Amino acid sequence: xxxxxxxxxxxxxxxxxxxxxxxxxxxxxxxxxxxxxxxxxxxxxxxxxxxxxxxxxxxxxxxxxxxxxxxxxxxxxxxxxxxxxxxxxxxxxxxxxxxxxxxxxxxxxxxxxxxxx
Numbered sequence: 001x002x003x004x005x006x007x008x009x010x011x012x013x014x015x016x017x018x019x020x021x022x023x024x025x026x027x028x029x030x031x032x033x034x035x036x037x038x039x040x041x042x043x044x045x046x047x048x049x050x051x052x053x054x055x056x057x058x059x060x061x062x063x064x065x066x067x068x069x070x071x072x073x074x075x076x077x078x079x080x081x082x083x084x085x086x087x088x089x090x091x092x093x094x095x096x097x098x099x100x101x102x103x104x105x106x107x108x109x110x111x112x113x114x115x116x117x
Contacts, residue, residue, distance in 0.1 A: 002026035002106050004095045009111030012085055016115070020080040022095030022108055033098045034071055034078040038091035038113075045094065049080060053100050063089075085115045 008020040020036065035050035049059035049069035057069050068081040078095065095108035 002097075004097060004106055004108035006093065006095050006108045006111040009093060009113045011114045011116065013117050014086060014115055016085050017081070017083045018085065018113060020082065020093055020111060020113070022078045024076045024078070024095075024097060027097060027099075027106070029076040029097075030073045031100045033100065034069075035096040035098070036069060036078075036080045037094045037096055038089075039094070039110075040088075040091040043091075048093070050096075051078065082113070085113075087115045089113060090115050 003025045005023045006020060008018055010018055012018055031053055033050055033052045036048040037045050038048050039045040047060055048063055049057065049067055051057045051069045051071050059067060059069065066082065066084045071078045090113060092110040092112050094110045097106040
C-alpha cells in the first residue's frame with residue numbers, strides 16, 4: 001500500500017519560514033520523481049517544485065530563490081524548505097510521486113500552509 005504523508009504545515013507570519021516533509025512508503029523511493037504542488041482556495045492545483053530520482057530540481061518562478069526542494073533517499077522523505085513566505089503562498093501543499101519506469105502517480109492528503117499576520 002502506497003502512502004505519502006505530509007507534515008509541517010502551519011500558520012506563519014509573512015517573512016517567516018516553514019519546512020514541509022513528505023514521508024513515502026510502499027514505493028521504491030529512489031526511482032521516483034518527487035514533487036510539491038499547492039492549491040489555494042478557488043484556484044487550480046499548481047506545481048511548486050520537483051526533484052528527480054537523479055537529484056535534478058525544478059521550481060515555479062514565483063518561489064525561485066525562496067523555496068528549496070530536497071530529498072533523503074535513506075529516509076524515503078522529500079522536503080520543501082520555504083523561506084520569506086508571503087500571503088500568496090497560502091494553500092494546501094500536496095506531495096506527489098511519479099515513477100521513473102511506470103505510469104504511476106501518487107498523491108498525499110495535503111498539509112495546510114497559512115501565511116498571515
